[in-house]
Structure formats: structure tokens, C-alpha cells
Amino acid sequence: MTPLCDCCGEYINKLNEQVSVMRKEIKNLRQMLDSAVRAHRKHLVSVQAAVSKINLSNDEKERNHLPSPQTALEQGHIQTVPIGYISSCFSMKNGTPRQPTVCGPSRGELRIKQSVFNNPEHALVGLEQFSHVWILFLFHKNGHLSCKAKVKPPRLNGQRVGVYSTRSPHRPNALGLTLAKLDRIEGDTLHLSGIDMIAGTPVLDIKPYIPEYDSPDTRINLDLEQFESNTDQPTATPLLVNREVTMSNLDKVLETENADVEILFSKDKSETDVSFTHSSSASEQLFLPKDLYSVLEEVEAFMIQDDISQHGCEGKSRLSESAKRKQTALAMDHPCYGEEACATIAGWIKEPPVASLDVRFTPHAERQLAEFVPTHLTGLLESDRPRFKFLHSSEEAAAAIKGVLSADPRSVYRRTRCRDRLFFFTLDTADITCWFGHGFAEVLQVRPVERHIVSV
Incomplete structure (x- = not known):
């Protein structure tokens, strides 16, 4: 260097x-x-x-x-505490019925928490006397807490209506109400069917279903029956008779039944006081004995039927005259303030734009479904076969699948934008694969669930 x-x-x-x-x-x-x-x-x-x-x-x-x-x-500020959680045959929102009774075989269990009552079974004493119960619960799987004043119900196929005219889960307060069939009570556990809740749903309250209070139509029918039983007395019975029919044929009836009428009149004058109240109205009120009352009623029914055959629509209008008179008399005994009528519902509930679908199974899906056995069946030969947890048989599972798919569980988006895609949902321990055509749904595959289903 x-x-x-x-x-x-x-x-x-x-x-x-x-x-x-x-x-x-x-x-x-x-x-x-x-x-x-x-x-x-x-x-x-x-x-x-x-x-x-x-x-x-x-x-x-x-x-x-x-x-x-x-x-x-x-002030309306309360802190809710769930009394229990639903254990259901539906583990996901997808495919879960939107309303109760849509899928009758759907089953679930509700166990009352011991933290609510020291002896939860004591709170259920007497509930076994009812066949149905109201379940108040929370929509805990909404995904987001925002809500809109107008929503698009799937049954309206995209049309908007007010949220309070629907049962949409997306509401200012995410409260749900369902009517479930009470199969039985075992200790602190309720066994339910016909449910529309997924597993893990928090339940806030339980109330018995009483048709006399919860159904206006039932209340009116019971009042009518009570009125009929009250008027069916062995003494003189008030009868509202159509004037056009009765007054023109009363002479003939009295002539044919003259002897019986004389005997009835001679027994007790207090029971045979026949009074005619003439007025300018279209009906007359007669106080007649029970036997003559039934005779006149039969004659009136015969004459109305004869008028129907002769005069067509004019005669048909008289067929409901008896029911109208009963309601009029009932209103006299039970006056009400305001307008009282039977319960009415929106027209799109009775005749929705989305029609009910025909459900069919492929032979392969039928064979797969037949492999499932209920939980209560045990045996060495069936140890490797998939088992249901809630459903009692393969036939009941098929009925449940038909109930879910016939109501078209798809959302409006899936129905319009994803028509050709497969649809998946879980029922009990089975994963269902299907597709939708024009007016029908076809089940392609029924397999046991592979993932662990969390049960509460």
C-alpha cells in the first residue's frame, strides 16, 4: 500500500x-x-x-x-332485567319466522333465572291452566339501534308504511311480543311451541293469553251467547219479529196452533200476557210463551228461506235480520259510548302482495332428512345418526321447514336482487339449503350443523 x-x-x-x-x-x-x-x-x-x-x-x-x-x-325510566333466556330451535335470524304460529312445530324452552326469584317454579304456579302465553322479549340481534319512521315490511314487497303499523324489530324501543303455545311446565322451565324467537333471546315478562280479554271478536261472541242464554227462559220471552213476515202470516200460525195457544193461555195469565206494540218502525215486539216463540221463529226462518229462493238478493238481506236484532237487543242491555265493532286489520295482512309459496323437497333432501332422529330415541344402531334437539320426528321437521319457506323468509333485497342465489337457514340441528323459483321453494340439502350451537 x-x-x-x-x-x-x-x-x-x-x-x-x-x-x-x-x-x-x-x-x-x-x-x-x-x-x-x-x-x-x-x-x-x-x-x-x-x-x-x-x-x-x-x-x-x-x-x-x-x-x-x-x-x-x-318518569318512565326503568332498568329492565331479563327473567330468562330462550333456548330455541332457531340459532340465527336467517330463516326464523317473522310471526308466531307461522311454523307450528317450532319449539323452544324458557327457564326462569334463579336470580329473579329464589324459587322460580313458584312464579309459574297456575300458568299450566292456560294453553297460550304472551312473551315480552328484546330484539337483541338487531345489529344497529337506529330506526326509521317508515319501513318496508317483507309482506308488502318493498312498499313503505309507518313503523307502528308493522311488527318490525327496528323500533325506538327494541321490544318484541309473541304469542306462544304452552306445551308443558317442568319445574322452572316452560316448554313452548309455535315461536318466532332465536336462541339467546332475553325475555322480560310472561302473561297468560285470555281470549275473552285479548280478542275483541271473542268478547262480542261471548256477549251474544250470554244474551241468548238469558233470553232462553221458560217464561214469556221477548221476540223481535219482522213485521212484513210475521203480521201477514200470524193469523195462519194462530189458526193452526189455536188449541195449544188456548191451553197455554189458560195455565197462567201472568205467563201468557200477549201484547202487541204497534209503532211506525219496521219491527214489532211480541211477548209470547216459549213454545209459541219457537214456532214463530221456525215460520220466520221458513219464510225468509222462501223469499231467498224467490227474490234472490232481497231475501238474502233478511237472513241476517235475526243476528242484527240480537245485537240491537244486546246493545240495549249493554250500552256503550262510542262506536263498538269487531276487530279490523289492514288489508295487506289478509291479502299480501307476496303470495304463499309451494314447498317441495328433492329426493336427496328427503333421504337426508330421514336420517335425523329425535333426542328421546336411544339405541346403539342409531348412535352415529344426527339427532334433533327440539323436533320430535323427521315428519315434524319437514312440516316446520314448509312452514318457514311457505311464508318466504327472504328479505326484500334478497327477493329482488339475489333471486338466483341459494338460501341457507338453520332449524334445530339441521342446516337447510334451498332455492326459490316462481311461486315455489325447493329444499336441496339437509345436513347436520357442523358448528357448535350456543344454548342458553
């Missing part, structure tokens, strides 16, 4: 000096950075401590200003 000249040696020395200076500066910068990090950490700890003190003081103030439970209840 050749020796360096003086100029090159001096240049190299200057470079070495500069490198050493740079190393010292880098060392100083690292020390400054470490100091800044430590100072920042101390400052951050002090800020967090100050914020925590402020939060603690605010919490104390809020606690001091919290209303009493009675005041909170009067």
Missing part, C-alpha cells in the same frame, strides 16, 4: 474529527429524546390523575342527584 501524501492525510484527519463530533451530537440527541419521553410520561400520568378526579367528582354529583326508584318509574 502506497503512503498517503500530506494533503490526503490532513483531509482524512478532518473527516475523522467531523465523524467524532457527529457521534457526540447523536449521543446528545438521544439523551434529550429520552428525557423528553420521561417528561411526557410524567405529564400524561398527571393529566390522567386529574381527569379521574374530575370523573369521580362528577359521579358523586350524579349519584347525589339520582332520582328515587319511584320517581324514575313515574
Whole structure:
């Protein structure tokens, strides 16, 4: 190696000096950075401590200003506590019936939590006397808590209506109400069927279903039956008779039944007081004995039937005259303020734009479904076969699948944008694969679920 000249040696020395200076500066910068990090950490700890003190003081103030439970209840602020959770044959929202009784074989269980009552079974005493119960629950799988004033019910196929005219789960308060059939009660557990709730649904309350109170039509029919039983007395019975029919044929009836009428009149004058009240109205009120009342009623029915055959629509209008008179008399005994009528519902409920679908199974799907056995059946030969947890047989599972698919469980988006895609849903321990055509749904495959179903 050749020796360096003086100029090159001096240049190299200057470079070495500069490198050493740079190393010292880098060392100083690292020390400054470490100091800044430590100072920042101390400052951050002090800020967090100050914020925590402020939060603690605010919490104390809020606690001091919290209303009493009675005041909170009067203001409508309550804290709900679930009394239990549903264990259902439906594990996902997809394919779960939107309404109860759509899928009758669908089953579930509700166990009352011991944290609500020390003896949960005591709270169910007497409930076994009812066949159906109302279940008040929470829509805990909505996905988001936002809601709109107008929604698109699947049965309306995209048309918008107000959210309070539907049973949409997306509401300001995510409360659900369903009518379930009460199969039996075992200890603290209710066995239900005809449900539309998925597994894990929090239940807030249970109430018995009483048709006399919960169904307006049933209430009116019971009042009519009570009125009929009250009017069916062995003494003189009031009868509202059509004037056009009765007055023209009363003479003939009295002539043919003259002897019986004389005997009835001679028994007890208090029971045979026949009075005619003439008025300008279209009907007359007669107080007649029970036997003559039945004769006149038969004659009136015969004459109305004869008028129907002769006069067509004019005669048909008289067929409901008896029911109208009963309701009129009932209104006299049970006056009401305002208009009283039978329950009515929206027309799109009775005749929805989405028609009921025909459900069919492929031979392969039928063979797969036949492989499932109920849980209560045991045997060595059936140990490897898939088992149902809630459903009692393959036939009942087929009926449940038909109930779900006939109501078209697809959303409006799937129905319009994803017509050619397969549809999947879970029923009990079976994964169902199907597709939809024009007016029908076909089940392609029924397999045991592979993933673990969480049961509460």
C-alpha cells in the first residue's frame, strides 16, 4: 500500500474529527429524546390523575342527584332485567319466522333465572291452566339501534308504511311480543311451541293469553251467547219479529196452533200476557210463551228461506235480520259510548302482495332428512345418526321447514336482487339449503350443523 501524501492525510484527519463530533451530537440527541419521553410520561400520568378526579367528582354529583326508584318509574325510566333466556330451535335470524304460529312445530324452552326469584317454579304456579302465553322479549340481534319512521315490511314487497303499523324489530324501543303455545311446565322451565324467537333471546315478562280479554271478536261472541242464554227462559220471552213476515202470516200460525195457544193461555195469565206494540218502525215486539216463540221463529226462518229462493238478493238481506236484532237487543242491555265493532286489520295482512309459496323437497333432501332422529330415541344402531334437539320426528321437521319457506323468509333485497342465489337457514340441528323459483321453494340439502350451537 502506497503512503498517503500530506494533503490526503490532513483531509482524512478532518473527516475523522467531523465523524467524532457527529457521534457526540447523536449521543446528545438521544439523551434529550429520552428525557423528553420521561417528561411526557410524567405529564400524561398527571393529566390522567386529574381527569379521574374530575370523573369521580362528577359521579358523586350524579349519584347525589339520582332520582328515587319511584320517581324514575313515574318518569318512565326503568332498568329492565331479563327473567330468562330462550333456548330455541332457531340459532340465527336467517330463516326464523317473522310471526308466531307461522311454523307450528317450532319449539323452544324458557327457564326462569334463579336470580329473579329464589324459587322460580313458584312464579309459574297456575300458568299450566292456560294453553297460550304472551312473551315480552328484546330484539337483541338487531345489529344497529337506529330506526326509521317508515319501513318496508317483507309482506308488502318493498312498499313503505309507518313503523307502528308493522311488527318490525327496528323500533325506538327494541321490544318484541309473541304469542306462544304452552306445551308443558317442568319445574322452572316452560316448554313452548309455535315461536318466532332465536336462541339467546332475553325475555322480560310472561302473561297468560285470555281470549275473552285479548280478542275483541271473542268478547262480542261471548256477549251474544250470554244474551241468548238469558233470553232462553221458560217464561214469556221477548221476540223481535219482522213485521212484513210475521203480521201477514200470524193469523195462519194462530189458526193452526189455536188449541195449544188456548191451553197455554189458560195455565197462567201472568205467563201468557200477549201484547202487541204497534209503532211506525219496521219491527214489532211480541211477548209470547216459549213454545209459541219457537214456532214463530221456525215460520220466520221458513219464510225468509222462501223469499231467498224467490227474490234472490232481497231475501238474502233478511237472513241476517235475526243476528242484527240480537245485537240491537244486546246493545240495549249493554250500552256503550262510542262506536263498538269487531276487530279490523289492514288489508295487506289478509291479502299480501307476496303470495304463499309451494314447498317441495328433492329426493336427496328427503333421504337426508330421514336420517335425523329425535333426542328421546336411544339405541346403539342409531348412535352415529344426527339427532334433533327440539323436533320430535323427521315428519315434524319437514312440516316446520314448509312452514318457514311457505311464508318466504327472504328479505326484500334478497327477493329482488339475489333471486338466483341459494338460501341457507338453520332449524334445530339441521342446516337447510334451498332455492326459490316462481311461486315455489325447493329444499336441496339437509345436513347436520357442523358448528357448535350456543344454548342458553
